[in-house]
Amino acid sequence: MSGALLEVRNLESYYGPVLAIRGISLDVPEGAIVAVLGANGAGKTTLLKTISGVLTPEKGAVRFAGEPIARQEPDAIVRRGIVHVPEGREIFPLLSVAQNLAMGAYTRADRAVAADTVRVLDYFPVLLERMAQPAGTLSGGQQQMLAVARGLMARPKLMLLDEPSLGLSPMLVRAIFDVIRRIHQEQGISVLLVEQNAQLALEVADFGYVMETGRIVLDGPAEALKESRDIQEFYLGGSQHTARDDRRWKPRKSWR
Amino acid sequence: MDDLQLMVGGLANGCVYGLIALGFVLIYKATEQVNFAQGDMMMLGAFVAIGLGNESHAGLPFWLACIGAVTIMAGFGMAVERTLLRPLFGQSQIAVVILTIAFGFVLRFVAGAIWGHDPLVMDNPVAGTHVTFGQVVLGADEIAVIVVTLLLTGLLFLFFARTKLGIAMQAASQNQLAAYYMGIPVKRIHGLTWMLAGATAAAAGILFAAKGSVDPSAGLLGIKAFAAAVIGGFGSLPGALLGGLIIGLVEPFAARYIAAGYAQIAPYSVLILVLIFRPHGLFAQVRGKKL
Ligand SMILES: Nc1ncnc2c1ncn2[C@@H]1O[C@H](COP(=O)(O)OP(=O)(O)OP(=O)(O)O)[C@@H](O)[C@H]1O
Ligand SMILES: [Mg+2]
Numbered sequence: 001m002s003g004a005l006l007e008v009r010n011l012e013s014y015y016g017p018v019l020a021i022r023g024i025s026l027d028v029p030e031g032a033i034v035a036v037l038g039a040n041g042a043g044k045t046t047l048l049k050t051i052s053g054v055l056t057p058e059k060g061a062v063r064f065a066g067e068p069i070a071r072q073e074p075d076a077i078v079r080r081g082i083v084h085v086p087e088g089r090e091i092f093p094l095l096s097v098a099q100n101l102a103m104g105a106y107t108r109a110d111r112a113v114a115a116d117t118v119r120v121l122d123y124f125p126v127l128l129e130r131m132a133q134p135a136g137t138l139s140g141g142q143q144q145m146l147a148v149a150r151g152l153m154a155r156p157k158l159m160l161l162d163e164p165s166l167g168l169s170p171m172l173v174r175a176i177f178d179v180i181r182r183i184h185q186e187q188g189i190s191v192l193l194v195e196q197n198a199q200l201a202l203e204v205a206d207f208g209y210v211m212e213t214g215r216i217v218l219d220g221p222a223e224a225l226k227e228s229r230d231i232q233e234f235y236l237g238g239s240q241h242t243a244r245d246d247r248r249w250k251p252r253k254s255w256r
Numbered sequence: 257m258d259d260l261q262l263m264v265g266g267l268a269n270g271c272v273y274g275l276i277a278l279g280f281v282l283i284y285k286a287t288e289q290v291n292f293a294q295g296d297m298m299m300l301g302a303f304v305a306i307g308l309g310n311e312s313h314a315g316l317p318f319w320l321a322c323i324g325a326v327t328i329m330a331g332f333g334m335a336v337e338r339t340l341l342r343p344l345f346g347q348s349q350i351a352v353v354i355l356t357i358a359f360g361f362v363l364r365f366v367a368g369a370i371w372g373h374d375p376l377v378m379d380n381p382v383a384g385t386h387v388t389f390g391q392v393v394l395g396a397d398e399i400a401v402i403v404v405t406l407l408l409t410g411l412l413f414l415f416f417a418r419t420k421l422g423i424a425m426q427a428a429s430q431n432q433l434a435a436y437y438m439g440i441p442v443k444r445i446h447g448l449t450w451m452l453a454g455a456t457a458a459a460a461g462i463l464f465a466a467k468g469s470v471d472p473s474a475g476l477l478g479i480k481a482f483a484a485a486v487i488g489g490f491g492s493l494p495g496a497l498l499g500g501l502i503i504g505l506v507e508p509f510a511a512r513y514i515a516a517g518y519a520q521i522a523p524y525s526v527l528i529l530v531l532i533f534r535p536h537g538l539f540a541q542v543r544g545k546k547l
Contacts, residue, residue: 054436078439090434092427102420103427107439154439 003066005030005190006051006082006158011060011070013050020046022214023060028158033184033191035201035222037231038211044194045087047211048160051192052084053077064158078107081157087166087194089143091150093136097127100135100146104153113153120152123179141172148176152183158190159183165197173197177204202226260392262508268398268467270504271405272298275460276481277488277496278412279453285416285491286425286449289341289352293360294457295478300363301329301454301461302470303371306378318380326458333454337447345443360475368472375469378462397467408459409497412452416493425449483527489537498538502526 004027011024021043028034038044049055051062053074062070069077083104092100101120105113121128124145130138135146144164151159164180165173181204183189195201202208202222210218210231218230225231279294291297307313309321316324340359344351377383382396416422428435428445435442464470484503488495503523510522530538 052437054433073441074436075439075441078437083439084437086434086437090431090437092430092434094430095423095427099423099427103424103435103438103440106420106424150438 004028005032005065006192007061007063008047008051009061009063011047011050011062012058013046013055014058015046020214021050024211024214024216026209026216026219028190028192029207031188031190032207033180033193033205035193035195035198035205035208036211037195037198037201037208040196041213042211043214044211045162046214048084048086048162048192048194051077052082052160054084075107078154078156081155082160083151083154083156083158084160085147085151085162085164087162089140089147091135091138091143091146094134096132097135097138097146098131100150101127101153104150105155107154112155116153116155120149123152123182124149141168144168144172144176145179148179152187152189156189158192161191161193163194163196165195165200173200180204198231202231259509261394262512263505264394264398264402266505266508267501268395268401268504269507270484270501271401271497272460272464272500273477273481273484273503274497274500275405275408275456275463276478277485277500278409278493279456279460280482280485281488281491281493281496282412282453282456283449284429284485285493286429287341287446288429289349290356291450291453292353292356292478292482293363293475294453295481296360296363296367296475297329297333297454297457298460298464298478299470299472299475300332300367301325301458302378302465302474303367303376303461303472304328305458305462306376306465306470307371310376310379321378322462325462326455329454329458329461330451331454333450333452333457334447336454337450341446341450342443345446360478364472364475371472373471375471376465377469378465380466383466395467401463401467404459404463405497408456409493412456413493421445421448480523483523487527487530487537489539492537492539495537495539 006028008024008026011021012019013021024047026034036044036047046055050057053072053076057070060070061068064080064082069080092103095103101117105116126142127146127149130142135143138146148164161180164176168176177200180191180193184191193201193205202225205222208220208222208225209216218228220228276294276298279297280290283289283291305321305325308316308324309318340355341352344355380397382400385396387394387396387399416426424435424440425445428440428442432442461470464474480503481500484499485496486499487502488497488499503526506522506526510519514522
């Protein structure tokens with residue numbers, strides 16, 4: 001036992017005959033923010049779905065707080081303290097904002113739910129004025145905030161955040177990442193963060209993994225990844241144009 | 257005076273349509289499936305209640321027979337979900353439609369084999385008694401049907417709007433994947449929904465068999481109830497009841513004022529008119545829905 005809060009070992013998941021993740025291993029230590037980067041179709045969402053139990057892995061193990069959780073039902077996994085905030089604003093469109101939040105606390109029976117609603121809305125004041133409105137009538141950015149707020153209502157120990165910045169204006173992206181940082185600091189929630197926006201993700205994360213076609217091809221402390229030439233070129237888009245870059249061939253990623 | 261009696265009789269019929277329509281809407285709201293056997297489940301509920309309560313059968317006291325029938329049909333609904341519907345989980349809607357239509361036929365034949373094909377009336381405390389308002393004489397059974405239906409609809413409405421389980425049922429139908437992510441046990445929720453639909457069918461069956469008579473083909477009026485659900489918006493509980501009442505009212509008045517042979521068309525003409533002018537029904541709810 002290495003003692004990380006979440007330990008993923010050699011995880012493989014299929015969609016029918018399609019092998020979408022091929023032997024993923026990663027750790028999320030208690031109290032850490034860990035980022036998973038990767039291009040479209042790399043298998044990041046599949047990885048999160050497999051951890052949260054919506055997909056059943058073909059092979060491999062997931063341990064949470066030392067206990068094996070792979071192949072358990074999603075509701076059992078939520079009860080253990082893992083909540084998955086899906087990509088693309090998957091809210092309940094005809095339920096009110098307040099009812100959406102209540103559904104985030106579905107697995108809870110304690111009396112602190114009302115107090116938690118107040119606390120969660122403190123992070124997202126824009127939702128407070130819209131509690132009675134059907135969630136489907138919120139703007140895209142507001143729906144994204146609702147999805148994060150709803151996840152928080154489960155009082156998770158670990159949050160799986162799938163591309164929270166997707167389709168948001170730069171200002172809202174800032175806002176949502178500020179909230180992620182605050183949630184992490186003030187509530188002590190560990191985060192597994194999937195992002196296309198590598199710059200931002202590595203700013204908040206302690207550690208990062210890079211995925212490509214279902215595999216992890218690179219990992220390291222966030223600081224080190226930010227300095228890495230591969231990340232710079234392929235994800236941060238930052239290339240200082242030097243004489244050497246005038247070469248005619250395409251640069252190759254060093255992990256190949 | 258006559259018109260008032262006609263109206264109360266129509267409303268009482270409409271209540272039964274409305275209760276069956278509630279069953280359609282319950283299942284649709286929670287699972288996005290349409291149970292075309294809902295009318296036949298009503299018929300079965302009626303026979304179970306008769307089997308428990310009538311002198312000629314088990315002869316239990318009326319209330320006990322009602323509670324028994326509702327409980328048995330609730331369990332029946334849950335069993336149907338577990339054995340027939342769950343294997344189709346994730347399959348196309350049309351598979352569910354065909355399955356439930358076929359299942360309705362099975363129920364009809366089974367009921368005929370057990371209880372025979374002659375119409376039976378459920379023994380009940382208000383049978384044959386009347387309530388007089390001035391010069392108007394109304395059947396106590398019809399009044400009872402209306403009161404009970406209003407109560408049940410109100411309770412179901414509150415259940416869906418206010419309780420955690422009711423809201424979770426809506427959540428599971430609006431976005432099944434997100435429901436899983438939130439730890440809502442979607443399959444168990446579907447089972448509970450069918451349980452509720454079974455209990456509602458039993459209530460409708462009891463009212464139907466107490467104010468009239470029931471035979472194995474009575475489930476065919478599920479078609480009118482389906483029309484009622486569509487008129488109401490297929491997703492709204494008060495809408496389903498309203499749709500039922502509209503059809504219930506249109507029938508007797510059409511029978512009186514329109515030439516025989518054409519009168520039967522009236523309920524469906526209403527359906528078509530509603531769909532032309534309000535394609536999503538009177539209580540439209542689908543507009544904001546993600547497809
Ligand atoms: N339901 C599905 N059925 C079949 N294949 C799927 C399904 N969902 C995803 N895939 C495939 O699995 C692979 C990984 O998809 P996944 O959604 O995990 O990528 P991702 O890294 O999250 O991409 P993005 O950044 O675009 O969200 C892709 O090749 C995709 O086509
Ligand atoms: Mg994805």
